[in-house]
Amino acid sequence: MNTRTSAVRIGLVYPELLGTYGDRGNAIVLVERCRWRGIPAELVEVRADETIPDSLDIYLFGGGEDDPQLIAADGMRASRDAIVRAHAGGAAVLAVCAGFQLVGHRYEAADGAVLDGIGLIDMVTRPGPNRLIGEVVVEPSASVHWGAAGPPARLTGFENHGGRTTLGPGVEALGRVVAGGGNGDGAGGDGALAERFVGTYLHGPVLPRNPGLADRLLAWVVAPNGGRLPELPSPLEERLRSERLRVGSAGPLRSWYQARRLARG
């Protein structure tokens, strides 16, 4: 994929199962940020009764409720080889919440059911004592995986999950949790970061709120080998990101003050 001749194929996997938290937004943002740069892009929806092809450039796995997550896990396992092959061949993966849990080895649900994931990332998820719900701020890891552009700016999102994810030895977190829960296993991180892979608990959805992260994912497939994407000014998205950073980083008192400010404009 060093020289692209075809449109970037952005795959929204199982939107009817893994789409509870506006996850379609991540796909919309990737497609539009390509098109605004004059790069042809195409949104490919993989329906729940279809096999996941190995021909996509970016795979998006989103958040979902328990029953749908169970069915999604079956489908992802059945298509495991295609996903692993595509990823090894240059495709990028963004896995959020339920979708993130399923790229690991195993997910234990709150009711004791054990769900096998696809083992793309060395990690396991267990049920926690409570749901982690609220704004999250994450400082991205300084990792080689980001490529030439380096890590994106601080990430903001909204989490809503009961799982606690433990990364295997040597697996990097997406970043350090500045505010909120994240993986919630006591290690202080959120998500996972690997070559052309981002996993996270951040909704919002995460890419509309963090255009820098969207552009890292795109650069991995559009400009591999250390290339950079053409600049795309995003003042509106940055205004939203700084507003959410202020609200998300604030303690209880500051948070009350921020809410008053929001209401007054």
Place this chain on the structure above:
Amino acid sequence: MTRRTTRTRVAVSAGRAAGLASRLTGRGQGATISGRVMNLISPKLLAELAADQRVVLVSATNGKTTTTRLLTAALEAAGRPGEGPAVVSNSTGANLTSGIAPTLARSRGPGIAVLEVDERVLARVVDPLAPELLVLGNLSRDQLDRFGEVHAVGDKWRAVAEAHPDLAIVANASDPHVVWAATPAKVTWVALGLRWRQDAATCPSCGSLLDWSVDRFDCRACGFAQPDAQHRLTKDALVVEGRTVPLDLALPGEWNRYNAALAIVAATTHFGIEPDVAARAMAEVRSVAGRFMRIPLGDGREATVILAKNPAGWTEALRHVAAHVDAGVVVAVNAHVADGKDPSWLWDVPYEALAGHPTAAAGERRLDVAVRLRYAGVEHAIELDPIVAARALDSDDVSIIASYTQFSALYRKHR
């Protein structure tokens, strides 16, 4: 009234005083605080207040306030003045246990109480209120951060039907969650159709993927399927007991035809009201607790206020406004507890339909709205106040589509 104990009478008086104080100090409409005080003083209050009422409970994710209002209109029209039962109803949308008590306390002797109940509260009030009819509309994602998954609400409803197999229910046959919940009781089905299916992908009974290929749901794994309905909504009318009833509503939008269809079937099959009489009474209703009210913009124009709380509601509201080519739209969104604190649902709504319409992003979360509109290819202004935003739109037909707390602020100010 005779069956009310002293304790309950004291509770009602104290609650009314609290409600009056709330209204006088401008803190609220008084229903909720008044009910809280009543419930606190007399725990058996709901059961006592409901004892001489024929109780109907209406619940759904979307449309419960309007369905309640429409059914009340039909019952009031059918009763002759001075005769027939009096009807009480919580028409302000105060639908938690605290909102129900003051409504029942208003009844002056035996009558009918048509009560809207929050979908997550329904299971708790069925025993004290002993309803003779439930009217169940739809279930879809709403305030996920606060209430959790849709399936869990459906399961709670089902427990009610299992515990009361003789209870009469009028239910939407096209929503798998509603069908799953109502089936154990005595159900009258109405086929309304279901356009928002993103919460209806899996079978509520066994968790397998539902087949929607022929526009009705069917589970290949366990046989759970859309029931055949005695009554159905067609493109132009409602077919009830084999008779075609035209729906010429003053209330706008396809979704209000669903609400009216449910209400007419309840009025006809349960209360024996002629469907034409019910439909005529509903046709007169213009605004329901601020929904669809018109607010003057101060320059000779008026804006219509539409409440949209979740992606299913938004999808219907957008279809309505986008059908008018020149319609201006203010998208007014907050993310307080009552709105849901996570506005990620904005990305489930097909705002692309607004392209070409004069549009504004408003409310405390206007930046989330603005980013969504930018990616939908919709040019827009950004303004905190929805009225200021509406004034600036170049359109003679402006709608303010508002999330719950944006809506209730407008209602309080302009009622």
